[in-house]
Amino acid sequence: GAGVSQSPRYKVAKRGQDVALRCDPISGHVSLFWYQQALGQGPEFLTYFQNEAQLDKSGLPSDRFFAERPEGSVSTLKIQRTQQEDSAVYLCASSVGGDGYTFGSGTRLTVV
Amino acid sequence: EDQVTQSPEALRLQEGESSSLNCSYTVSGLRGLFWYRQDPGKGPEFLFTLYSAGEEKEKERLKATLTKKESFLHITAPKPEDSATYLCAVQEEYGQNFVFGPGTRLSVLP
Numbered sequence: 001g002a003g004v005s006q007s008p009r010y011k012v013a014k015r016g017q018d019v020a021l022r023c024d025p026i027s028g029h030v031s032l033f034w035y036q037q038a039l040g041q042g043p044e045f046l047t048y049f050q051n052e053a054q055l056d057k058s059g060l061p062s063d064r065f066f067a068e069r070p071e072g073s074v075s076t077l078k079i080q081r082t083q084q085e086d087s088a089v090y091l092c093a094s095s096v097g098g099d100g101y102t103f104g105s106g107t108r109l110t111v112v
Numbered sequence: 113e114d115q116v117t118q119s120p121e122a123l124r125l126q127e128g129e130s131s132s133l134n135c136s137y138t139v140s141g142l143r144g145l146f147w148y149r150q151d152p153g154k155g156p157e158f159l160f161t162l163y164s165a166g167e168e169k170e171k172e173r174l175k176a177t178l179t180k181k182e183s184f185l186h187i188t189a190p191k192p193e194d195s196a197t198y199l200c201a202v203q204e205e206y207g208q209n210f211v212f213g214p215g216t217r218l219s220v221l222p
Contacts, residue, residue, distance in 0.1 A: 033209065041215075042201070043210075055208070091155050091156075093155070102158070103156045103157070
């Protein structure tokens with residue numbers, strides 16, 4: 001597609017519920033990042049993939065967070081047993097390599 | 113640990129009133145400094161990458177400059193459509209991820 005597509009755009013989850021957030025990167029983009037953005041803050045790094053390999057997951061805040069990219073294209077960020085502090089916008093970005101990173105519009109997660 | 117701060121936190125300008133946004137950074141080795149624009153409800157949109165001290169880049173009413181410790185985003189004769197949050201981010205020499213600052217929220221009044 002023309003851009004990075006994320007779904008759903010909005011998600012309301014009850015505390016304790018599991019959620020899955022999807023990212024469709026630009027076709028052919030090798031690198032894929034997930035970021036978490038709290039209200040009024042800059043994005044914070046969660047994890048990085050190069051093709052299907054997860055090369056860096058140092059930003060995942062707890063073992064409740066899990067990301068995968070099994071075929072090197074679509075990626076899913078899963079959050080188990082959601083808590084209120086997980087409420088944020090989750091952004092996905094992709095790149096062919098180099099510095100041309102394109103961000104999606106994000107998924108706004110609200111945990112109630 | 114890499115650190116990025118931005119000032120001011122918020123800035124209100126009249127249309128045509130030029131100003132500058134500051135990004136101060138601490139990084140062990142800089143691969144690149146990036147400026148992004150973010151509109152409400154959207155993801156960051158790439159503006160510039162700067163790689164070395166002394167480098168400058170321009171795009172329409174925006175000009176970004178870089179020193180060894182900070183970067184400035186100069187806005188000349190801004191228009192209301194320039195209203196957005198401007199984010200600065202650094203990428204380490206041997207890393208992949210970006211470290212973002214908190215952003216400057218710019219409002220340009222007609």
